[in-house]
Amino acid sequence: MNRATRLNPLDDAAPWQVSDVLVGLPPRVRERRDGGCAVHRVAEKGPVSAALENEEGFAFVTMGLGWDPEALRWLGGKPDIDLNAAALLFTGDSIADVVYHEQLASQDGAVRLLGDNTTGEGEGDDELITVDLTRLPPTVTTVCFVITSYTGQPFGQIQNAFCRLIDGMSNTEFARYELDGGRGSTGFVMGKLFRSAQGLWLYQPIAETIQAKHPVEAVHQLAPYLP
Template sequence: MMHAITHLSMGLGWDPAHANGRHPRRRDIDLNAAALSFAGDNFVDVAYHEQLISRDGALRHLGDSVTGEGDGDNEVIVVDLAQVDPAVTTIVFLVTCYTGQRFDRIANGFCRVTDNVTGIELIRVDLDSVGAHTGMVVGKLHRPHQDWAFTMIAQPINAQHVVNAVPQLGVYLH
């Protein structure tokens, strides 16, 4: 019997841009993780690099990386479903490239969603598989019955910022 999802995280990682002979001036790569909550079709709240905690406290962005330096997850969003506003029906996970590089140009970029109770990685997506895009809808938490369920989406979008992505998310809310 599967347990209900109650607490999970989305991790995002990538390697920094490096200068080379042809491109002596490197341009930092700034990927951004975001979790957006919706009530039906209506946007409710977000946790991302400009707002680290949603108003209900359920979505927490643990800090912005602007270069990809370091091993493992460079950005993490934690979701505590016990704190989600009861009006929220869907939480969408999103990755965008604020500096505009396409995912197929980013070294070792990945995104993963982990059930924090069991430690099981629910999905892992290598960003280069997304191709020539600057954004990706990773997946969503939704309530098909009473308990929350996670559905992988892994669909590319063209968005460098959360604001550009919101109008493209409606198709994933049902």
């Protein structure tokens, strides 16, 4: 997969810090660096960053996931690499719905996975999840974004794996993570959209690696990040 179109490629020599991850704010109020969104490599562990307040919140968000296919799968019989993007919806700390490769849309249709890529073939994002926050019922309070390696390869063995979030109103990428720093991990919690006390949808980065090959295996590991 061609990654030449990446925004602000990460300098391999630069240290990764969770505190550097930019929280998703509209362009006019979000601090920008180097003319675009910060890009960061996933660390094994890191603290949850605090969400920043903004005046409008989010209305439409797209999650993108991309990776390169196994280069030697044709020669040595190595299995394909199948990463999964998932959006887990919660009411308080209780799971309400899940959108992933076995359920392509939430019950209300507000969250949709636009197809399941099982090899990493193709340019750009291999999987996309769209979230229409204006259509979510008031009982849904949190949307967590999770990546899992369905075929079990740890992120450290997968080439050019990344995930990102885009503000659908401005078409602005506001969070991006390179997954090759996850080493032996098979799961990654990007962050969460949550309803503020004022009823706005805000984003809080989490950037934590977990062990999970299936989104169901990730559910209980999300408890520390729920109200």
